[in-house]
Amino acid sequence: MWRRSCRSTETMNGTKHRTGHVQRTRRQYIAARGALRILISVALAPVASAAAPTGIEIDHPWCASASKGVTTGACYVTVRNLGTMADRIVGVDMDVAGHVELHETSIANGIMKMRPLPHGIEIPAGTLLDLHGLGYHIMLIDLKSVLEPGRTIEGSLQFERAGSRPIKFRVETSRPRGHSHRQ
Numbered sequence: 001m002w003r004r005s006c007r008s009t010e011t012m013n014g015t016k017h018r019t020g021h022v023q024r025t026r027r028q029y030i031a032a033r034g035a036l037r038i039l040i041s042v043a044l045a046p047v048a049s050a051a052a053p054t055g056i057e058i059d060h061p062w063c064a065s066a067s068k069g070v071t072t073g074a075c076y077v078t079v080r081n082l083g084t085m086a087d088r089i090v091g092v093d094m095d096v097a098g099h100v101e102l103h104e105t106s107i108a109n110g111i112m113k114m115r116p117l118p119h120g121i122e123i124p125a126g127t128l129l130d131l132h133g134l135g136y137h138i139m140l141i142d143l144k145s146v147l148e149p150g151r152t153i154e155g156s157l158q159f160e161r162a163g164s165r166p167i168k169f170r171v172e173t174s175r176p177r178g179h180s181h182r183q
């Protein structure tokens, strides 16, 4: 094991040294190209693994119903991270609204406040994130249509590691806890 790592270090140093020269023989050029190809495949490896299943499971995606004239809405989802590494929700896409944000609700001195979460929401490995239970919500701003109960709203959640996951939110009559997004 030690011998292998020692040898690979030597090879890397040797390649670095060769590519540092301006004038190279054809053989050296081919060797450098080969090294470059290996570097590219190493660089692509994390991207490939990010697209592979990461143990993210999505459960009960739903949006609160919103009648005609209402311009904002809220959607919720439960996410399980069954993987061995933390992941993070970094974005939400939903065509039903002009603008979509991840929000956190808090109540201070009896006044309800919402704040956007520009850095998303972390989901540590082996944990369950219930947006509804934690005071988080997906905020729909400038709703383009009525959210009638039973309707399916298509969208996607972007995860830092797991990538983009398509989601079908079902519109329900349940009201968001703590506050309403009705105006």
Ligand SMILES: [Cu+2]
Binding pocket: 103, 114, 137, 138, 139
């Ligand atoms: Cu909000």
